[in-house]
Amino acid sequence: MLVTVGVHSPKFVHEGEPAAVEAAVERYGVGHPVLDDPTLTTWDAYAARAWPTLVVVDPTGYVVAQMSGEGHAHGLDVLIGELVAEHEAAGTLHRGDGPYVAPPEPRTALRFPGKVIALPGGTFLVSDSAHHQLVELEADLVTERRRIGTGVRGPLSEPQGLVALPTDVAAEVGYDVVVADSVNHALQGLSLSSWELRRVAGTGVQLRDRVAVGDTAEELSTPWDVAWWEGQVVVAMAGSHQLWSFDPRTGQSSVLAGTTNEGLRDGPPSDAFFAQPSGLAAGPDGTLWVADPETSALRSVVAAPAAGAAVTTAVGLGLFDFGFRDGPAPDEALLQHPLGVAVLPDGSVAIADTYNGAIRRYDPTTRTVTTLARDLAEPSDVLVDGDTLVVVESAAHRLVRMPIPAGARVDAGAHRVRRARTDLAPGPLQLTVAFTPPSGQHLDDRFGDPTSLTVTASPPSLLVSGAGTAPGLVRTLELAGDVTEGVLSISVAAAACDEGDGIYAACHRYQQDWGIPVVIVDDAPTTLTLDLRAV
Template identity: 60%
Template sequence: MSDSVRRRARVRAPELTGEGGWLNTGGQQYTLADLRGRIVILDFWTFCCINCLHVLDELRELEEKHRDTVVVIGVHSPKFAHEAEHGAVADAVERYGVEHPVLDDPELATWKQYAVRAWPTLVVIDPEGYVVAQHAGEGHVHAIERLVGELEAEHTAKGTLRRGDGPYVPPEPEPTVLRFPGKAVRLPGGTFLVSDTTRHRLVELAADGESVVRVFGAGTRGFADGSAATATFNEPQGLALLDDGTVVVADTVNHALRRLDLAAGEVTTLAGTGRQWWQGSATSGPAREVDLSSPWDVAWWQGRVWIAMAGIHQLWAYDPRDGTVAVTAGTTNEGLVDGPGDQAWFAQPSGLAATPGRLWLADSETSALRWVDPDGSVHTAVGEGLFDFGHRDGAASQALLQHPLGVTALPDGSVAVSDTYNHALRRYDPATGEVTTLATDLREPSDAVLDGDDIVVVESARHRLTRLRLPEEAVRVPDVAHRTRREPTEVAPGRLLLDVVFQAPAGQKLDDRHGPATRLLVSSTPPELLREGEGAGTDLSRTLALEPSVREGVLHVSAMAASCDDDPATEFPACHVHQQDWGVPVRLTETGTGRLSLVLAGMDA
């Protein structure tokens, strides 16, 4: 038994509570006592968060391998107002194929009990009900699986491990033509090609938007090229029609771009390896040799296929002339910063629309509409940052969106925004700088395409395409503004010691063979909050100077650490990257703390 298990502190796990109740249990309510004897992994997530979606996929293999000893419980802890709606959580659980029980915690009760600070966070509870590990961010499942093996051995020997079926009860499948469709494109013959995301396939619908013409893909998770009947996708999203009549597909969870030959019905891979991009991976090169990260949408612009790389907050491009991919804008830091492409910050870019002079994009986590000029510079039309959102029309400087996923160029030079979490279609007019509402009572619209004088909206959570006449005047709706509801941390004005705590998991060591193995980036909203300490560095501890006159704000902290298996007998050890972004709301008070500690990974509780 490893020293990490023998020395583990005995901290009783707090009870699981949430006003929203339970999903994926057949109506059963659970307590930790009901799960005694099993290894429990709590996954604190929210469905807007791309890192949380990555962790859902990381957990799938562990869940399958340890199905008789491990119970994963998703604790849904919302950021956006829409995510606090129980029906929206239920939709997300089905949309992303979550195959474990989920506790809906709209008031963040369990989040607070476990002192969670970031999405996603994983907490491991042993069969006797004690917390034994907590990890923030993605990339930790390999360490958790090793811990699970140790716990299985320890509690088998003690007689405290209970094997058997878990509490997961799958929901009954719904007989709809589409299931949570993501994006659509109008084909030259007047039909529509739709990414039928949850069913892992593409569907061609007739001009009525309802009748099925053809289906591409076997309809199961996978990454295989081939015919329409045998090819497989993994939650495909964005679609772009090229001049040669083929379609480029953003195969999101496969971290790849695929090519669909409509005439032959054949699917091939254009870019990506099937592996997720991590810090230190190549950022350009032959397209089939470079890792990508959750491409969410694609658009043909300036002779290249532009890619909304939601997983790492960047824009990339695929060049069909030489078969290469490369970063075009973004630093991988999450936020809203304009300027030259190599200095701009994005936050889960999820929708693209090209016009001759601009590439428009929906930047979902900042609830923003932005654009890229041909010279590569990035600008914001609507949006204020990571924590401000709502439904407000008017001047763009005051208007608010809520997690938009799609953007559509309109004939008059304006753009329509699929304002997903507001269930609305919005319009931004660059000529007047005004934002208006075109339609409401849509259900999580994620994209829209033009069809003559109509606009056809992908109503993702109603599993259909909805045709609307573009109105001459916008619909007026009451103004609603929100801020993320997380409780601020009270800190003292002046000096604040920031510590990101990282300990390499058992059996690993920091990978410093090619230089520093850690990285820390700090910024703030508003920028005036930080007098000293912003910027990048390799030390995970830093002293910040806070401006006393700024009473509230958000500290943005991004940390990364690399570790490798520590076994001298292994010539090529497996290496892992641990990374996490935090947005920590703070309030300056004289009695506040002078130290802020954030746990990245590897700490036994």
């Protein structure tokens, strides 16, 4: 009755390789056909603006809805119900099995492992992400000592980052390791003595609201890595583009840095932008290093009690620039979607440069990048173990050990995202966000305007006026004439309630974020219209 077809329109060069697409389908358990669209032909045909974009086509071949982002389950459910009734009555609805044929299930000891830590006694704990388990390995990185997890989504669902708590903290709270349980939107506590898990943060439901620096929340959003820093567990909250802190003693989670806007912006934690932070490592000098994959960047956070904490960029240029090039940073050196970091004995930083299949090295003293190892299969984490590195070679389903090499210089070129830009004219720009509540709902205007619109820009000088947050879905912006290109970050929220009587009607919050690359061109359009929903 409902056929789902995925269209893979890659952002990064590596994602356009057929083998990478096939691996991603298996890694995430995709149970429907996927069309590989490396040249963005289908992307352009459907006028997509953002990842992901959802298009609903009715049984007669007409596009009846298009929406971008996540959180559309309720509206889709209502729309599909209406379409089923309409086309069943018209005789145009066809029922039957879909076209998907599942491939044979692979057999490897590990399946797309994510992260690794060393345990007391010389063993290693690895997140066996696609098996939804944790595995303790002997020092040979092959022999299994024990596992935890059912092997299917449930108590663990694509676990990723791991961090061992200090012994005094572990004794106080009753567990030794904090696990970033990404798809369950939770943190789990693992006791090494009893080999038992318990949820210590998160509700199992993804956070949808915006939470500002310093504020707390019970729900989490795709935690990807964890590290012990400044007396707390820092969480790379990939789903909200932020860093959070978790106190094991109190069980409280709060925002440490990031605005929820996706991008590359340095400054105080309350102003900084991240882009799916996915790797963390704390240095002995107090620096917290962050792998920020969607900007292909290495970031750092330094806690300075007098001046306050600061977020800076060591390597990386932004959302749309990446490559494989060594040299001075941040001007020349380029990464491609790094997922892991570790601090080397000399204070430099090893980077799991995932989509380049390499381990890179950043020297904070000289601010240069070199390459330590190449030809790896999507390395997702790196761990220092004495005078060697333990690398999680995720797409090869294994861990490997290698000596820490001196490094060599590489220049394999630079790339820019091939996503189409939006041409806009300098001067006044009429921004309109269209929102139609799903059938059976109405705007919740009991307490005034139920909408909120936030606009920022990178670089900030792209916007002469119109930035900030205010009610309403229409706003006049002014674009600078002396900035040739940039990114408009637009966030909107609206509330709607079910039709019905009085205070008992259920209400729903709809939210969407866009990062729109723009080019300033004379005589280009002076209007920009976006759809929050189209159902």
